[in-house]
Amino acid sequence: MNQNTIKLMGAMLLAVSVLLASPLVSSSYSAETSGAEAPAVKGDTHKFLYDEHTRKNYGPKADIVWAKPTEVTFSHVVHTKDAGLSCTSCHKGLFSMKAGAVLTSGKMTMAAMAEGKYCGTCHDGSTAFATDTQCASCHTKVEELLPPDPIVWTKPVKAVLFYHKSHTEDYGLACDECHDSLFAMKKGAAEKADDFTMKSLYEGKYCGKCHDGTTAFASDTRCNTCHIGVKGYNRLFGNSASHDTKSQKDPHAGK
């Protein structure tokens, strides 16, 4: 058995080294990416470290990594070998085989997936986990997606602080516990809503979903835990900023 394993490993190494050295593979790679619509994909991820056998049956061995708009990792192996999908399940009806093609189209958005397109064909909540859950499964650098802490709301009153870090790390909340059922991901969306008021919170909307007195402190208590007032806001953004400004961009600095 040991001998067999060593033989297999040797064969694989040989195959990989031959493929890496092969001008055929590198030229086909450059042909793919040197087109007019060069996909914004991290270059090194395209050196498919597959062996012929794996690719044929299970697709490229290395994860596909989309860099834009946010880093997303897709594993062929998980979907073919583990989940048992065949190549034609996704190609070409959902995804073109050409590397980066779906990305340059600009059509693959979370909204499109929610409508059942692209990944959303299977990731609908019944066949596979829904696209509005388990964000970190695909968005591998989910912490990079988060806006810098704290979030500062200035409407309807100035100003309220929210820290993603304490809610996700200290209290262990997942993204989908608030997004999008309570808060749209889009920056400033809550502020534009007319019902983003304390009254709504008391009715269990927005922060009030948890801040109800049982899960977390009630939203009609400890007002100044979140409210920092105009003076606190000025301290955060003003010229005489004293603390807590390291992660904050001064809104007036760029002008």
Place this chain on the structure above:
Amino acid sequence: MNIEDLEKEINEGIDSLPLQERRKFLKMGLAVTGVFLGGSVLSLTSISHASNQKNADSDIPVEGQYPYPKHYGMIMRQNRCVGCELCVEACKQTNHVPNDHGAWRTAIQEKITTENNTEKREFRPVLCNQCNRPPCVRVCPTKATYKDPETGIVVMDYKKCIGCKTCMAACPYNARYFNEEKYAIDKCNFCIDTRLAEGKKETACAAACPARVRIFGDLKDKSTEIYRLLQTPDSKIWVLRPDTGALPNVFYMNG
């Protein structure tokens, strides 16, 4: 507040108190206690205690002892204040308070304490206390500032004011400023000319407050909310700097 807590407070000394006040303070015994927000002495005498005093020196007005036909006052439910300063904005708009440094009719004071590495914020709205015994009125050489005989509001006659600023020095609450445009002293007058004269029931600041911190009304009128709040037995109500003997008509409570 008990004696043990009091012993931890820093003694402010008696240098800043006039002789008359010292004498009165000693006469009053130990009813006056506490140090808060910048070291002002304030009374934590509960209303039930205060109304037992049954004299004109009581900080909380005693039933049947209102000197004015309409006796306007304000009570701040202080712990509701989130420092949004919508009141300050509304006041500036309504009463044309200039944007100059030091020009103000109402403001929010902020106090930050650190407990177990967490910041605790407190906000306190302040304005002219419309005292029953206003030191500013006593010192005015031209009688430009006086108690309005109808409402008890301390008002200004801008034409008579010579700008000597003696009243500014006399005010225990620093509630007066010199208005360059009017070339006279200006101060909060409970919107007597800008809102009450038009039949509105509230001051601009009270109307603007989203948290209903400021309750404005006639202390004599039993149908008003301020009457109910002031005359609830055993509620804890305090005034700022009761030691001056000015008998302010702006009260503070939590609730």
